[in-house]
Amino acid sequence: MKLFGKLVNFEFMRFLPIYITLLVIVFLIEAASVIFYAFMVKSEITESIVKHGLSKEQFLQDNGYASMVNILSSFIFSLPVVIAAVTIFIYILFIWYRDWLGKNTFIYRLLMLPVKRIQLFFSKGATILMLVFGLVAFQVAILPVLQVILKLVIPVDYRLDLTTQGMIRSLYYLRFLLPENFIDFIINYGFGIAFVILLFTMILIERSYRFRGVFMAVFYGIGALILVFSPYILQVIMKDYFFDNELLWMQFAIAIILSIISVFLSNHLLNKKIRV
Amino acid sequence: MIKLTGVEKKYGRKSILNGITFEADKGQITCLIGINGAGKTTILQAIMGLTPYQKGEITIDGEKLSPAVMEKVTYIPDAMTLLPKMRIKDAFQFMSDFYQNWNGKRAKEILEFFKLQEDERISQLSKGNTAKVNLLMGLAMDADYILMDEPFSGIDIFSREQIADVFSSHLVEDRGVIITTHEISDIEHLIDKAVLLADGVVRKEFMTEQVREEESKSVIDVMREVYKG
Numbered sequence: 087m088k089l090f091g092k093l094v095n096f097e098f099m100r101f102l103p104i105y106i107t108l109l110v111i112v113f114l115i116e117a118a119s120v121i122f123y124a125f126m127v128k129s130e131i132t133e134s135i136v137k138h139g140l141s142k143e144q145f146l147q148d149n150g151y152a153s154m155v156n157i158l159s160s161f162i163f164s165l166p167v168v169i170a171a172v173t174i175f176i177y178i179l180f181i182w183y184r185d186w187l188g189k190n191t192f193i194y195r196l197l198m199l200p201v202k203r204i205q206l207f208f209s210k211g212a213t214i215l216m217l218v219f220g221l222v223a224f225q226v227a228i229l230p231v232l233q234v235i236l237k238l239v240i241p242v243d244y245r246l247d248l249t250t251q252g253m254i255r256s257l258y259y260l261r262f263l264l265p266e267n268f269i270d271f272i273i274n275y276g277f278g279i280a281f282v283i284l285l286f287t288m289i290l291i292e293r294s295y296r297f298r299g300v301f302m303a304v305f306y307g308i309g310a311l312i313l314v315f316s317p318y319i320l321q322v323i324m325k326d327y328f329f330d331n332e333l334l335w336m337q338f339a340i341a342i343i344l345s346i347i348s349v350f351l352s353n354h355l356l357n358k359k360i361r362v
Numbered sequence: 363m364i365k366l367t368g369v370e371k372k373y374g375r376k377s378i379l380n381g382i383t384f385e386a387d388k389g390q391i392t393c394l395i396g397i398n399g400a401g402k403t404t405i406l407q408a409i410m411g412l413t414p415y416q417k418g419e420i421t422i423d424g425e426k427l428s429p430a431v432m433e434k435v436t437y438i439p440d441a442m443t444l445l446p447k448m449r450i451k452d453a454f455q456f457m458s459d460f461y462q463n464w465n466g467k468r469a470k471e472i473l474e475f476f477k478l479q480e481d482e483r484i485s486q487l488s489k490g491n492t493a494k495v496n497l498l499m500g501l502a503m504d505a506d507y508i509l510m511d512e513p514f515s516g517i518d519i520f521s522r523e524q525i526a527d528v529f530s531s532h533l534v535e536d537r538g539v540i541i542t543t544h545e546i547s548d549i550e551h552l553i554d555k556a557v558l559l560a561d562g563v564v565r566k567e568f569m570t571e572q573v574r575e576e577e578s579k580s581v582i583d584v585m586r587e588v589y590k591g
Contacts, residue, residue, distance in 0.1 A: 089460060188446075191443060192445055194437070194439055194443040195443040197410075198412070198432070199461075200432065200433050200461060200462070202429060358414055359414050360412075361413050362407060
């Protein structure tokens with residue numbers, strides 16, 4: 087277990103420079119979008135009241151309160167998070183391939199470590215999960231900071247402040263990543279983890295059988311996706327027999343079974359088939 | 363003892379190893395000799411579980427390969443297996459984090475022997491120094507067996523001499539060494555056993571001392587007989 091912790095730490099530290107850069111980009115772009123919005127509203131307020139002589143009430147009637155809600159739903163605010171999510175997705179593939187590619191074949195070293203090889207699989211998976219949780223936590227942590235920028239620029243009378251909880255509910259992807267009830271949390275992350283496990287297994291199939299493995303991995307991936315979505319096929323055949331909730335649980339159960347099979351398959355590949 | 367019995371390996375339809383059988387004892391230097399493609403590297407990788415084989419058996423001191431058994435063996439491939447951005451001291455830390463049998467004192471001793479600096483980055487090492495660091499990482503482990511893949515490949519004569527000196531030093535004594543090399547002349551006088559390979563088959567296996575004393579032949583003489591007929 088101690089070695090597993092060291093493996094996770096090692097994997098995390100390898101991505102840390104890129105990860106910190108990503109977090110800085112997220113903060114800078116989101117802060118820039120808040121500053122831009124805040125000064126735009128401020129100039130509208132100034133123009134309406136000073137130039138056109140509107141009262142505060144008239145301005146609010148026409149424009150509404152300035153609030154983080156208006157920024158959170160904008161494309162520019164979500165853009166850095168999309169960039170970070172795409173980077174982490176690419177890293178799900180790269181976290182394996184980087185050890186094979188280039189002159190320095192670190193995979194030799196990893197496969198020779200005195201740990202069960204499946205621990206490499208789990209440590210890379212745990213690293214991905216940490217990266218995602220870290221990104222979510224960072225996003226939640228900077229929301230109040232971003233609101234402070236708004237508070238500094240817009241007078242209180244023209245502003246509607248939100249609680250952090252309120253801001254989370256206003257951001258679609260945070261609503262998804264931090265759902266209000268625990269069951270939704272388990273389901274969302276359960277599907278996410280199952281997807282990562284599936285991708286890892288596909289990579290290991292390819293790394294074990296190389297050219298042939300590409301086809302085998304694609305076949306395995308498509309087969310798994312068909313299975314996960316098979317309840318919907320059943321629903322069509324049985325003419326809407328199931329409730330949506332039941333379909334979701336069926337999908338979830340299939341995803342868990344597939345994940346268990348994928349872990350066993352990956353264990354077998356890592357021990358018996360993998361090549362440096 | 364590392365024992366291979368009837369090990370067979372294919373890449374697709376191509377046979378790489380065709381029933382390889384030989385033994386390498388502790389306290390001896392066993393040299394796998396053969397031209398490129400003879401299967402030397404594949405044999406070492408198979409012993410380390412780095413490439414699968416289809417038939418046969420490999421045992422280390424009578425036990426099948428497992429993480430516990432593998433701690434008895436250290437492998438020095440001909441490729442650098444450390445991250446380029448690591449400094450040598452980071453590599454030491456990595457090894458000491460993961461290996462119970464990492465001998466930090468010996469690592470420093472070998473570092474001095476090779477006249478390397480702890481602060482040097484792996485990516486900035488010359489080819490000769492890369493080979494030395496690779497060797498260092500393997501030799502600094504308290505392992506019973508050392509597998510070395512082409513340690514002299516592509517390096518200058520002075521580095522070769524330095525590496526060859528390792529074989530006659532206390533860094534190797536009592537351990538079992540399996541080495542593959544083209545540069546047999548550098549270590550001919552040091553090896554105890556030679557295994558001549560061709561097309562994935564052991565063509566001849568002999569104790570060098572015996573051949574020298576009984577037949578007055580060098581390893582190179584025997585190689586000529588086997589490979590040139």
